Amino acid sequence: MDKNTNVLIVDDYKTMLRIIRNLLKQLEFDNVEEASDGQEALAKLRAGQFGLVISDWNMQPMTGLDLLKEVRADARLKDTPFIMITAESKTENVVAAKAAGVSNYIVKPFNAETLRGKIEKVLTHA
Amino acid sequence: MPDGQAGGDRIEAAVRAVLGSLSGDMTVTEAALLGELEALGREVARAKSEIAALRVDDINASHIPTATDELDAVVSHTATATNEILDCCEVLEGLQSRLAGEDAEALGGAVTRIYEACSFQDITGQRIGKVVSALKSIERRVAAVTQSFGRGESAPLAEQEEPAAPRTEGEELANGPQLPGAGTSQAEIDRLLASFD
Numbered sequence: 001m002d003k004n005t006n007v008l009i010v011d012d013y014k015t016m017l018r019i020i021r022n023l024l025k026q027l028e029f030d031n032v033e034e035a036s037d038g039q040e041a042l043a044k045l046r047a048g049q050f051g052l053v054i055s056d057w058n059m060q061p062m063t064g065l066d067l068l069k070e071v072r073a074d075a076r077l078k079d080t081p082f083i084m085i086t087a088e089s090k091t092e093n094v095v096a097a098k099a100a101g102v103s104n105y106i107v108k109p110f111n112a113e114t115l116r117g118k119i120e121k122v123l124t125h126a
Numbered sequence: 127m128p129d130g131q132a133g134g135d136r137i138e139a140a141v142r143a144v145l146g147s148l149s150g151d152m153t154v155t156e157a158a159l160l161g162e163l164e165a166l167g168r169e170v171a172r173a174k175s176e177i178a179a180l181r182v183d184d185i186n187a188s189h190i191p192t193a194t195d196e197l198d199a200v201v202s203h204t205a206t207a208t209n210e211i212l213d214c215c216e217v218l219e220g221l222q223s224r225l226a227g228e229d230a231e232a233l234g235g236a237v238t239r240i241y242e243a244c245s246f247q248d249i250t251g252q253r254i255g256k257v258v259s260a261l262k263s264i265e266r267r268v269a270a271v272t273q274s275f276g277r278g279e280s281a282p283l284a285e286q287e288e289p290a291a292p293r294t295e296g297e298e299l300a301n302g303p304q305l306p307g308a309g310t311s312q313a314e315i316d317r318l319l320a321s322f323d
Contacts, residue, residue: 015208016248019241022215026238038296058252063296087252089309091318093299098322105319107312108303109245112238114312 001123005051006031010041010067011085012059020054020085023112027119038062042070045077052123057086057093065100072101081122085110141167182272190265197254208247215240252302 007029009020017034024032033048035041037059045053053071057064064084071077084097087108094105103122106114141163152160215237222233303309310318 011248013248013251015205015212016245018209018212019244022212022219022241023238026219026234026241057296058300058302063294063300065296065299066294067296069296087249087303088299088301089304089311089315090299090301091310091314093301094310094315094318096295096299098319105315107309107315108249109242110312111242 001120002051003028004031005029005123006033006049007052007054008033008035008041008044008048008050010035010038010053010055010059010064012036012056016056020115023115026112027116029119038064038067038070041067045071045080046074050080052119053080053082054085054119055082057084057088057097065097068097068100068102081125083118083122085115137170138167141170177271182268185268186265186272190261190268194258194261197258201251201254204247204250208244211240211244249303256302 007024009017009024009032011017011020011034014036017036021032021034033044033050035044038055039062041053041055042062044050053067055064055067062070064086068082068084071080071082081103082101083104083106084102085106085108086093089107097105103125104118106118144159144163218233218237222230222237225233
């Protein structure tokens with residue numbers, strides 16, 4: 001697992017961005033950028049080089065699922081590992097995310113070990 | 127009938143119009159109809175006075191705005207408190223480098239647990255957002271009922287609902303956190319994802 005991977009975290013709750021950033025720091029990921037919705041995230045992804053996206057679902061003006069679809073439809077971004085971290089825990093949400101190409105799915109509230117395990121899994125298979 | 131006439135008044139006017147037309151000798155059927163219409167008129171008048179006694183205007187003028195303001199304050203205060211806790215955690219993390227061995231490990235583990243616990247603020251905020259949305263829906267419906275009895279100036283319910291904008295799949299499926307036991311656990315999600323591989 002490459003700890004130098006550039007990670008983009010996307011959430012409309014600033015507190016949640018801070019928590020995920022600090023947990024990533026504990027996992028020794030220091031190259032972390034933030035976005036507060038799908039549109040801002042897409043702009044940053046298109047402008048930069050990211051090796052991992054960790055996104056919430058429920059955001060405006062673009063949801064995490066819609067961001068995921070945009071990423072998978074973009075020729076340059078389509079292979080970027082994408083982890084959804086969300087309170088949306090219905091089976092239909094997981095199925096829709098999988099159909100859209102999500103790399104892994106974490107339901108809130110989550111613990112650091114779950115986050116570490118999912119990141120390791122998606123970066124190993126990237 | 128004037129367009130702006132309230133629903134309750136329209137019913138009363140219709141009853142009076144029908145009663146006015148039933149003059150002179152009446153058949154048994156017409157007499158029965160007259161009795162039913164008079165009873166209907168009394169029911170409408172009683173319903174109007176009961177609604178007035180309920181002071182439904184207070185619901186929209188005071189109760190619901192106060193409730194939503196209180197809930198907004200809960201979200202704001204928990205966010206402030208959570209960020210103060212995170213400030214403290216970051217100070218503790220800075221001190222961790224001065225420790226060694228088990229002490230450093232214990233401090234790091236405790237800080238991680240605090241970070242994990244602080245995610246309650248996100249879930250709480252989303253749950254309160256759902257409650258506020260429900261309150262606003264009730265507010266619109268109360269306004270419509272008040273209007274139909276000529277006590278408010280708001281438009282009928284059908285006109286108050288915002289036009290439905292096209293929604294993406296992501297928006298359609300955004301329901302927020304489920305109640306305990308109603309959602310899918312992380313272990314079940316992992317099994318579901320594995321079943322696609």
